[in-house]
Amino acid sequence: MATAATTTPCGFVSRLPSHQAPPGRKSQLLLIQEHAKKPCFFRRITTRCDSSSSSANASSDSSPASISALERLKAAGADRYTKEKCSIAVIGLSIHTAPVEMREKLAIPEQQWCRAIGELCDLNHIEEAAVLSTCNRMEIYVVALSWHRGISEVTEWMSKTSGIPAAELREHLFMLRDGDATRHLFEVSSGLDSLVLGEGQILSQVKQVVKNGQGSGVLGKNIDRLFKNAITAGKRVRCETSIASGAVSVSSAAVELALMKLPVSQALTARMVLVGAGKMGKLVIKHLASKGIERVVVVNRSSERVDAIRDDIKNIEIVYKPLEEMVKCAGEADVIFTSTASDTPLFLKSNVENLPPTANDDARLFIDISVPRNVGACVSDHGSSKVFNVDDLKEVVEANKEDRIRKAMEAQVIISEELKSFEAWRDSLETVPTIKKLRSYADRIKGSELEKCFGKIGDEALTKKTRRSIEELSNGIVNKLLHGPLQHLRSDGSDSRTLEETLDNMHALNRMFSLDTVTSVFKQKVKSKVDKSS
Incomplete structure (x- = not known):
């Protein structure tokens, strides 16, 4: 696949594909x-x-x-x-x-x-x-x-x-x-x-x-x-x-690659083995069936997933084998697909050295579509085996690139x-803290003035009905006064107001009411980090 190389001021070179560099994209790659x-x-x-082998040392850090x-x-x-x-x-x-x-x-x-x-x-x-x-x-x-x-x-x-x-x-x-x-x-x-x-x-x-x-x-x-x-x-x-x-998936590209590497006369009769019956493995079987392959042996830890695939895909014979028979099944195959979540290789050079030759004495193909890889690169050192991984699938899809x-x-x-x-x-979201602080500021003033008002009226004259009426009156006044400013803090794309206008309104309200929203929000975030570290 063609790549577009870009050097950043830090000296880092971009290797992103050229078809993915829309005009104006900045900072493709940064050191x-x-x-x-x-x-x-x-x-x-x-x-x-x-x-x-590699490992990262685990430790904790709550130092002063x-x-x-x-x-x-x-x-x-x-x-x-x-x-x-x-x-x-x-x-x-x-x-x-x-x-x-x-x-x-x-x-x-x-x-x-x-x-x-x-x-x-x-x-x-x-x-x-x-x-x-x-x-x-x-x-x-x-x-x-x-x-x-x-x-x-x-x-x-x-x-x-x-x-x-x-x-x-x-x-x-x-x-x-x-x-x-x-x-x-x-x-x-x-x-x-x-x-x-x-x-x-x-x-x-x-x-x-x-x-x-x-x-x-x-x-x-x-x-x-x-x-x-x-x-x-x-x-x-x-x-x-x-x-x-x-569209071609990784699984179908793997099938295409296997058929490309097999002699044309043997492509449909080659003995196929699949190790792993997950989503990728199921797609491999589906694409094998679509190419006319009539039989595939599936090696898996248990038979349940294989049975489910067999019920779903009818036009191919699916034979289940337990994981213990994996090497034996590989010895009876011309092509082995691997698609498991194993962290360690399933096939190493020592596993293939003693395998019998294929039916036509051609190289045995290992098509590994797992990451981490299921087949070690060292398997290719054995002359009778060839290993292909996901990076080798590029040649399969190159032909369709221009149309896509x-x-x-x-x-x-x-x-x-x-x-x-x-x-x-x-x-x-940027204006939410200001909205909350402005509302809190208004509520504090309202609460203080209500307390003064109720004190002047006195408990004897202040009935529940009177108290509720005064509270409703004060709430109505505050809500009507806040309606305009809060409307001008909207920036959700539902009106013609630009983001710059909204932010100008936010900064103006911060200054007028001394809300200091931006700094206080940042301090809250840093405080949570300090508390978490301690």
Whole structure:
């Protein structure tokens, strides 16, 4: 796939695909040279046959130095951090920027997403976070008090999590901020950033981020809304454009690759084995059946999923084998597809050295669509075996790229509409603290004047009816007086008022009533960070 290289002022080179560089996109890739000092609590140990094991040291940090640093932030907050709202940023790597060897070290299993989010939110400058980890990408979305310091902390966290030196990581990471970060997630959800433009599985993976977050309560309101709007964008793109027509998934591309590598005369009679019966595995079987393959052996821990697939896909014979027979089944196959969530390789060189030759003495094909990889690269060292992973699927989809790029341009119109909707919602949040403070200010005055009034009337003359009438009168006066100012603090896109006008109104009210909203909101955020650290 062609890439557009961009060098930033920091010397970081962008390797994002050229079809994904809409006019005006800023900060495609940023080198973060500062490092956060707070250690990571999340440990992940990955073993590969062609690389050494790595682990991140787990420790805790509630030292006075850490807290005093946050106290200094609080003291300097009015000058350094209150001039701009918190940034939404994404930092990560994908099939476009990093090889599978690096992606697998950073991959985080779905069951550990919530734990990772908790650790990210413990970082000094990170308020909210989400993790999107698939076979083609590992991306972290954050809301940061200070975007450059926050990204620096996340970079260091990723380095400690994966065991990859930060300097090496930066050669492959991309970073996008605010509108660019939002657009990127919308493009990801719409299938525009996938290996194959328009593929559908990524949308379900974005949905899973929201589902997990709602179940555990780890997603903040900004990230939650961001991902929900991304889901809406993804659905609209697939419903309102033809980008998904004839779309090729990773699973179908794997089948295409296997058939390309087999001799034409043997393609339909080759013996097929699939290890893993998850969503990707089911799609492999579906596409094998569509190509005319009549039989596939499925190796899995249990038979329940295989039985469910057999009930759903009728035009192919599906034979179940337990995991204990995996190597034996591989010895009886010409092509082995692997699609499991295993953190360690299922096949190493030692597993294939003694396998019998294939039926036609051709090389045995291992098509590995898992990240982390299920088949070690060392298997290719054995002359009778060839290994292909997700990075090798690019040649399958290259032929359809031009047509899909044209369809992607149609999708960008929808994405721009959804982006405008999200930004209007986020802009509306900026005035909420001022609205609350103004209402509280008015209520304090009302309460004080009511107390004076009731004192003058006296308890003997103050009946319940009189008290209620006076309270209703004062509430009505306050509400009518506040109606105009509060209306001019709206910034939700429902009227013609611009964001600049709304913010001018907000700052004017802050000055007139000495609300000091911006600084107080920042101090509350920093105080919560200090309390959390201590």
